[in-house]
Amino acid sequence: MDIKRIKTDVLIIGGGTAGCYAAMTIAERSDKKVVICEKAHIKRSGCLAAGVNALNAYIVEGRTPQDYVDYCRNDAAGIVREDLLLTMSERLNAVTERLEQLGLVILKDENGKYAARGNRNIKINGENIKPLLASAVQALPDVTVLNRVNITDIDVTDNRVNGAFGIGIESGIFYVIEAAAVIIATGGAAGLYKPNNPGFSRHKMWYPPFNTGAGYAMGIRHGAEMTTFEMRFIALRCKDTIAPTGTLAQGVGAKQVNSLGEVYETKYGLTTSERVYGTVNENQEGRGPCYLRTEGITPEQDESLLKAYLNMAPSQTLKWIESGLAPSGQNVEIEGTEPYIVGGHTASGFWVDTKRSTTIRGLYAAGDVAGGAPQKYVTGALAEGELAAVSVVEFLESNDTSEISEGSVQAQLEEAERFLGEDHSLYSTEQLEEAMQTVMDSYAGGIKTNYRFNEKQLDIADRKIRQLYALSDSLHADDPQELMYIYELRERLVVCRSVIAHLKARHETRWHSFAENLDYPERDDKNWYKYVNSRLENGEIKIILRDITERGTVYEHSD
């Protein structure tokens, strides 16, 4: 493989929502050189590819950032970092105004204020939100975007990050990128569990199927402290298209009803996990399928919904049109997705301080890869990108130097060339991916078991995932893109192991469906009102329990 060496002040891994905003912030506050490595193309990569229908995290008139923190805390049954949520919430409105300056269309009321949808949301036309962010980044002279460069690992010595290694997924070039500081913004992890429709439409999922948990895996491998992987995220979605339901629930006030027409949501509660749990239970008890009740809405509402879905999830609009009935003529069937690990919705990810510094020196995390702060949505990811960037600019003033050793370069290069060089392997990457998803589905609380699990099952899952990782050593890639798929599979397997360890560690059921442990079916505040964290030590996952950072206090890394 040809080697290309790059030296920069800041490397940003991932050109999605958080990564783009971090680059913009660094450019505004310094003259430092930034390189963004994006495994696809920055224009539509990440969560915002198709667009987004509303900004779900905004402090509307009469509300405060603390109100937003309280909402998140309640939804996660207390297992959040209030210090992280508060610093994020304080920036939600400023980043929203910045989006408007970039050209995002936001609905305003007669007083020129953003029109609210409930207590926390504002209405937009978000079809082009990612191209707007991408254009802003591409216009910055000190920011270089390397499209189609997949970062395979960071380089860390003595708990200090030195940069990263990457592979051009079309060029096949091996990149060695030295950086004084690194912001990791790779997003969360889809594809760990068997998806709703594992055949032809396997990638018609809630979260980007291209977000493979790369950042989590890099942190885990290098001994970073990670948090709350047991709080999985399961989205309640429109059946088949896996399109969002919030627009129906909040936009036209559609209630969750079972096949008898009974509104069941109030029976189970209205947190994100309770809405999923209620739907699972109604089905199990013979009252399925479940729906969002849209029958009887007005023709104007029909038209608005068809348009709103085209701006974020076009397949749902197509579904309505193909069926010959608009939402007013038929309720929308709903189902839970497979579980994801995603720190923008639950609290999974890197254990960071309020500067978004990880426990590895020089490594900062923002967006879905950063833990402790759920319900980030788009604006929260932008806010975290800004926070990480501000910290990095400050960190660079220390002139702390770093260097990637030739030994590390050779080891990484040899691994990549080994996968490319093997001329035969019995199993394909795809086969092992499906095997992994089957294991997680069957033994680690997937759709198959209604998201429930016990310790014995988790032990089986752990054993099988380790076996699959060993098998993945002998995979073969024909070209650099197939090589990326091998790395992605291995990232997912690393994340699976940590998820299993976390699910096993929390001896309670604090969140139905998200982490429903049949050996410990009750919530136990006395013993488990704690963060479950972990760190890889000598190849084994060490669980660390930490006390909750209470209101008004700030967590700082000390041990």
Added chain:
Amino acid sequence: MSIAIDRDKCIGCGKCHDVCPGTLIRLDDARRAYIRYPRDCWGCTSCIKECPVYAIRFYLGADIGGMGSLVHTEREGDILRWIIDSPDGSVSEIRIDQKESNKY
């Protein structure tokens, strides 16, 4: 969900290849676009919005209830036209003003 690319319409500009967030589209030796990994499409429709000759259309997979309709977009200034061709030959269209916010 996936996409269908009309090889005869394709002019080989490569814009669909460039934008795909999964790097799923390639150009063949004759510089015609094809989807290399149809099962890996997320359904984001980014490629459809890029194509200057409307050669790419998306459809729902049969496993999620697709019935054979094909969708593409055409841009007219601020208006994004979504055009749906049904297998029975009927065509429907939804026009969205990109300067207008969603109501929900």
